[in-house]
Amino acid sequence: MALRQPLAPYACDAMRSRGRLHPVSPSPTRSEFQRDRDRIIHSTAFRRLAHKTQVFVPLDGDHFRTRLTHTIEVGQIARALARALRVDEDLAEAVALAHDLGHTPFGHAGEDALEACMKPFGGFDHNAQALRVVTLLERRYADYDGLDLTWETLEGIVKHNGPLAGPKATRKLPRFVAEFDAAYPLELATFASVEAQAAAQADDIAYIGHDIDDGLRAGLFLLEDIAAAVPFIASLLQQIGEKHPGLERGRVIHELVRRVITRFVEDAIATALGRLDRLAPTSAADVRAAGEAMVALSPAMAEAERDIKKFLFANMYRHQKVKAVWERARDAISRLFPAFFETPSLMPPEWAAQALAREGAARAVVVADYIAGMTDRYALGEAKRLFGA
Incomplete structure (x- = not known):
């Protein structure tokens, strides 16, 4: 079991945080x-x-x-x-x-x-x-x-x-x-900070992996389709086939997604360590002042990422089944906003009071805050309540 190493000099130190807008007493735990x-x-x-x-x-x-x-x-x-x-x-x-x-x-x-x-x-x-x-x-x-x-x-x-x-x-x-x-x-x-850059890279890695998984399980595209379009995926599927011949499709998908995420994570770590070694920041301030991001992918993996995103855009995000739902969703939001803006009393009392006290852009911001906070189910319920659809 690997022990956790001491923080690097370029890490953010919680003991030396720049603090909060409203200072609080330190926590003992x-x-x-x-x-x-x-x-x-x-x-x-x-x-x-x-x-x-x-x-x-x-x-x-x-x-x-x-x-x-x-x-x-x-x-x-x-x-x-x-x-x-x-x-x-x-x-x-x-x-x-x-x-x-x-x-x-x-x-x-x-x-x-x-x-x-x-x-x-x-x-x-x-x-x-x-x-x-x-x-x-x-x-x-x-x-x-x-x-x-x-x-x-x-x-x-x-x-x-x-x-x-x-x-x-x-x-x-x-x-x-x-x-x-x-x-x-x-x-x-x-x-x-490096910590925030790690979160940003993690976002890209996570959604690439799980969108491949969800798209395959939804039947929007086949393993053969993505393999034909993305050489990186084809190589991983070849490795899986050689190691696990005859493996059932569901397990192949799990193996593929796991390997995609692992390869991207390992590449991001190796690339970031290389940049950190080259630029040698001695503090979090040095990281902020650098002219480039510390956490990134190698050129080869960045190309694989572009290939996957291009494939998903064409075969998943623009798939007719997904577009049909998204168009109805856009319609719901597009109708809710003007209804609430023109008649704030349609919103709950606390939101209506804020909107009625404002005009123009200030009122629009209140309405946007209200809509942005909605869940899918709540937004659908509001559309049904107001428009019967």
Whole structure:
């Protein structure tokens, strides 16, 4: 049994955290990053992930991934990466568990619909929404809104995919992130910690693995189809066939998914260790100031990742069975938003009161917060209540 090694000098140190917006007394039993993880797990938004779509609407079957099972898988892989890289596992897991808290019902179909509704009012971004959830929308404490997470966890939630400002920015800076950063700077022009980068890489690895699994089990494509399109998958299936001739299809799928995840994890670890050795950061600050990400895939595995994503996009996410459900989901969100915006009293009293006290973009944000927090089942129930469909 491998013993846990001391943290590397470039790891985030929970004893030297930059703290919280609302300081609390130290815990005698948990580090600050462990407290963050626990606060996220006990949040309402985290529980709702059990009834939010990953790719398949949960009502379609009990064995497909939900947003919650995806999140748990990301957390497990993030911890594995963090352990191998000798950084704080609890911080990596906290970022992983929080990374999807801002997702709408019905997965990316719901997000696309809400983004279209919010376009005249500043847009919608699920990462920015996750920040809203943990800093504003969760109301569990007597003295403040939000979960009051540490600076390092908030940074990871916002920047796990890369800088949001400066020449290295990976995407447009959402308005709420900019407003929050003005009050509580998160160094948006820098990379996030190794722990947050591990969570981001774990997200990609997890969804590649489980989407192959779900797509095969749903019958959207065959093993032969993905093998023909992705040489990396073909080589793994050949290895499985040579070692286990005549193995039943269900076990072949399990073997394939396990090997896909293992190969990606091992490659990410080896590539990250190589970059860390080359750049030799001596602190978490050095990691943030580096001109590149520390946690990444090798060129060969990055190509395999692109091949898999291209195949899944064409044969799973754009499959007619999936598109038909997503189109109905988009329709539901597209009808709910204007109904609530024009008649806030259709929402529960606490939400209606907030919306009625505001106009224009401010009201639209309240409606978006309400819809984004819905589970798939609740959104379907609201659509049926209001439109009879």
